[in-house]
Amino acid sequence: MASITDKTQLLKDLADIVAPMPVLSAPEEMLVYECDGHTLDKAPPVAVAFPTTTEQVVELVKLANRYDIPFVARGAGTGLSGGALALDGGLVIEMNRMNQILEIDYVNQQAVVQPGVVNLHISMAVADAGFYYAPDPSSQASCTIGGNVAENSGGPHTLKYGVTTNHVLGLEVVLPTGEIVHLGGTTPDTPGYDLTGLFVGSEGTFGIVTQITVRLMRKPEAVKTILGT
Numbered sequence: 736m737a738s739i740t741d742k743t744q745l746l747k748d749l750a751d752i753v754a755p756m757p758v759l760s761a762p763e764e765m766l767v768y769e770c771d772g773h774t775l776d777k778a779p780p781v782a783v784a785f786p787t788t789t790e791q792v793v794e795l796v797k798l799a800n801r802y803d804i805p806f807v808a809r810g811a812g813t814g815l816s817g818g819a820l821a822l823d824g825g826l827v828i829e830m831n832r833m834n835q836i837l838e839i840d841y842v843n844q845q846a847v848v849q850p851g852v853v854n855l856h857i858s859m860a861v862a863d864a865g866f867y868y869a870p871d872p873s874s875q876a877s878c879t880i881g882g883n884v885a886e887n888s889g890g891p892h893t894l895k896y897g898v899t900t901n902h903v904l905g906l907e908v909v910l911p912t913g914e915i916v917h918l919g920g921t922t923p924d925t926p927g928y929d930l931t932g933l934f935v936g937s938e939g940t941f942g943i944v945t946q947i948t949v950r951l952m953r954k955p956e957a958v959k960t961i962l963g964t
Contacts, residue, residue: 742781745802749784749826752794756785756832768827771812771819772874780821783809785832789907789915789945792828796943797913799826808943810850810882813874818885818938828943830881836860837946844951845904845921850881850944854888857949866951869896884944887936896952900935907946908934921948 742760749758759765760782769777781804786792799806805825812819821827834851841864846857854875857868871890872878878888884906889898896902905919919931934941 741802745798745804746782748798749782749795752791752798753784753786756787758785759783768809768812768819768821768829771809771817772815773817776817776820778820778822779824780807780827781824783827783829785829787832789909792830792909792943792945793913793915795826795828796909796911800911800913808850808881808885808939810879810885811853811874811877813872813878814882814886816886816938819882830943830945831879833881833945834879839951841866841951843921844953845948846951847946847948848880849946850879850884852880854878854880854883857951861951862954865954867954868902868949869952870899870902880947880949881944884935884947885937885939900932902950903931903935903947904950905948906931906934906944908942908944910942915945916942919948923950 746758746760765779768783769779784795786795805823806828807819807821807825808828808830809819810830831851833849835849836846836852838847839861869892870888871892872888883899884903887899904921908916908918910916918934919925
């Protein structure tokens with residue numbers, strides 16, 4: 736963890752990167768970010784920064800490397816595996832301000848979204864056109880797509896349609912070095928190694944996802960509920 740002297744400069748450098756977004760560092764503010772939905776283990780971060788662009792994420796990662804402090808991406812904090820803990824007083828890169836649906840392509844049944852988009856908001860955005868996004872974790876009204884990718888989240892629909900990895904076509908990722916890479920693409924079966932499938936479910940250990948191309952599905956023409964006794 737950065738020393739007290741280093742921390743003052745660290746906070747200034749963080750603020751310069753994400754301005755005008757806030758940088759949180761007060762002890763009482765860190766209480767919110769010391770754990771996710773897994774509350775048995777807690778680790779207060781040194782600071783929390785709120786990027787709004789991929790370029791800012793790159794600069795935050797490079798800054799953490801310069802200060803030699805660990806960093807972790809965080810979405811809505813609904814995960815139950817402790818994947819958003821900032822161990823050893825690390826930096827939390829809070830992704831929920833990157834919350835835009837960038838593109839919807841109904842012809843090819845896909846959408847490009849940022850990691851801070853709430854899961855359910857994708858289905859709401861395409862509902863009038865007769866589409867929806869299939870993976871539906873129990874926290875889908877609050878969990879974000881970036882966290883879904885990190886945890887390979889699922890829900891009741893997984894029994895028929897599969898989990899997150901079955902509905903992610905491509906990713907833009909910031910590696911731990913600060914390098915930007917693109918995995919997958921816009922087709923269901925991109926030639927070559929399935930690096931997208933490798934990344935989904937890696938719990939952030941390979942990098943920070945900053946853009947996701949997801950598969951959309953058509954709503955069924957009719958729904959019937961049957962009760963068997």
